[in-house]
Each structure stands twice: as structure tokens, then as C-alpha cells.
Amino acid sequence: MSIEERKEREKLEMRQLIIKTAMKLFAAEGIENVSIRKIAEKIEYSPGALYSYFKDKGEIIHAIHEEGFEKLYALQRTLDGVENPKEKLFKMGRLYMKFAMENKDYYDLMFIAKGVGERICEKQEWDSGQRSYDYLRNTVKDCIEAGYLKESDIDAAAFAIWGFVHGMAALIIRGRCAMMPEEMINNVVEGSLKFIYSNINIEQRN
Amino acid sequence: MSIEERKEREKLEMRQLIIKTAMKLFAAEGIENVSIRKIAEKIEYSPGALYSYFKDKGEIIHAIHEEGFEKLYALQRTLDGVENPKEKLFKMGRLYMKFAMENKDYYDLMFIAKGVGERICEKQEWDSGQRSYDYLRNTVKDCIEAGYLKESDIDAAAFAIWGFVHGMAALIIRGRCAMMPEEMINNVVEGSLKFIYSNINIEQRN
DNA sequence: TCATAAATTAAACATTGTTTAAAAATTATA
């Protein structure tokens, strides 16, 4: 079946080309300024051709969205070797913010943009996100078990911490930080991370 | 100049009618499903007529956005009488989440939607938001001064706390909570609020 | 080589926000 295999391969390559081109355009011109027609023009195909490879625009966006989760999870795994769970949690927060600030378009797609969340809920395609969430959740669990956090509902604690970092990222990315000068943002974020870190109870340990 | 006054009044009434109609449609059909044409049809005018009262669609959205801030600030002022700043801060968090959950469309417009943030930064129209932020900031300041929070950069602390609640709200509103069942969300949010509350240092006082 | 299947295209459709030139309504002037 060499021929069918080749076709399959070509189909995958084409999908990859579309995704890659879309990502480039997203980064260059901003997500909302990229149309199907622009992607088609870039790869020198007609707009309609893309619909042989993706059901609709949402499916293209979703594919990119998945690549973003790969990136994020890879970053998280960087912390595998960190023994102290509280240190791990703090580093994860800083790493998360770094990812968000350096990949605003991806982050937007992954966690803010409309028309992506719905798809996540319908299908079981939250898997890639679940992996990252579980990584956070386990670290939070370790923190509680090690006495760094007061005994709490693990999910509530994990959601709180995720909310904290996501909130900052989302406010910045969607331009809701008019109360502080642009050039101060990074400092304030670092300060906020430290604020949470130093205000969390650690009296039990050492 | 009774005649000019009347014209001014009528212009204002028309603006109000447009805003009110747009709000109703937003609530009924969702923000992204409301077009200029739909609003125009509802008030029995032609689409083009709206452009005599608003520069563009963004200006309509921004007007609604301001009404949302009025609502939120009014809610915050409900806490004027709360003496203990930490209690005030906690109640403000719960109240903020309640507002977000019960006015998802407004909240989206105010703090998440694209095409609104830019307008905020350009003009000095962040005022209505600044008022709410200052209210939070002052409470945080009181908490620090009263020893409920470790001495920290006030803005970093305020941003952290705002980020925390906004993050939860934004994740829920934009459908990024697939890791928990729909009916659990309210419980988890309450749990997260309590988690932050009980894990913040208060050893200094009492 | 010819028939069948698949991929690609051009064109059209239904939307969208917005602009423009004409028509209608209103106000000012004589």
C-alpha cells in the first residue's frame, strides 16, 4: 500500500504546512488579522482547498492550540528535578508567566480566545491541557502533604494558583493594565509572584 | 436655546436607546452574535443611522463597558462599612466573583474582550476602572498597614489579588475549566477563595 | 487508453462593519 501511505503522508504534510503558515502569520500580524484567504495565499492555494484538510477555521486554530500545550508541558517538565515542592510551585509560576509573556499569541489561543473553549468542552481534546493541569495539581498536592500549605481541597488550591497566574497573564495580554506604566509590568508581575510566595504559610516546616 | 437643548436631549436619548437595546441583545444572544444590523432592526432604524450617534461599533461596546464599571463600583461601595480590612478584602473577592458569574457578558466586555482594551489605553477612559482598582488597592494597603499581610509592594500585592479573582473568572467564562464538572465550579471557586484567605499570614495580629 | 476517484479551483452565498450619495425631515430665514 505504498501509494495510500504516500497520500496519507502528503495529507499530513499539507496539514503541517497550513498550521506552520498560520502560526507564522499569527505571530506576524496578530491572530484576528489572519484570514483563511491570507493563509491560502501564502501557501499558494485557493481558499477552498484548506477545507479538504480542516473542517473549519476553528480546527486550524485548535491544532495550533495543541502545539502550544506541547510547548508549555515541555517547559513544566524542566522542573522534574526540583525536590522541594514549594520551590517547584514558585518556579512553575514564574515559568508560566514567562511562557505567557513570550508567547502572547499562543497563550491567547490556549487560554483566552473565544471559539476554542467550546471545542475543548465538547470533545475529549482537553487531554493536552489536562496533562499540564495535573502537573500543577500534583505539585500542589505535594506542597500540602509536606506541610507547606494548610490542608485544603487540592482542586480548590490548584485552581486558585492557576487563576492567580492566568489572571495576571490575561489582564496584561488583553490590555487591562492601564493602572500601571507599560515598562513596570514585568517588575510588578515578579513582585506579585514574590508576594504570594512570601505570604503563604510555611511556618510548619523548618 | 430651547431648541438646541431639545436636540441635545434627543441625541442623548437615542444613544441611550441604542445602548439599552444592544445590552438586551447581548444578554439574550451573546455578544458575538449581535451585529449593528440587528441592533438597528430592533430599534427600527437603518444600520447607517447608528453612525450618527456612535463613531463605530467599538464605541457602543465601550459605552456598555462603562455601565458595567458603574455596577461593579456600586457593589464595592457596599463594603464601605466593613472595619476589618482582611475581612473586607475577602468579602470583596467573593463579591467580585459573584458579579463576574452573574454578569458574564458584562464581565467579558469589561475585562476580557478584545477591541476594548486598546481603547482604554489610548484615551484616559480607564477612569471608571481606576476607581474600582483604587478601592481594592486601598483595602490591600490597609491590610498591610494593619499587619495582615507581610510588608510588600502595594501594587504588586493588589495586582496579585486582582489577578487571582480575575483569573478564575476568565477561565470559567471562556470555558477553560474542562478539568472539573460544570456543577462543581461554584464550590471550587468558594474553596479557592477560602484557600487564599486561610493560607495568608495573619499570625502578627491576635 | 479510458473510467473512476480525488484534489483544486473559481465563483457564489451569506454575513459582517462601514461609507457614500441621495432622499427626507427639520430648522432657519425672508
Place this chain on the structure above:
DNA sequence: TATAATTTTTAAACAATGTTTAATTTATGA
């Protein structure tokens, strides 16, 4: 009151969007 000037409103058009369809080209199988 009649006419001129202004302002509002409208219908129509424009450009751009995502998507569908029918036809055409291309590739495959017999």
C-alpha cells in the same frame, strides 16, 4: 407662509470575512 439651509435617515454599495458548491483539473485503477 414659502423658500433656503441643515441635519437625519436611508438605500445602496464596498470591502472583507468564513464557508459551500459545481465544475475542472489532476491523479489513480483497470
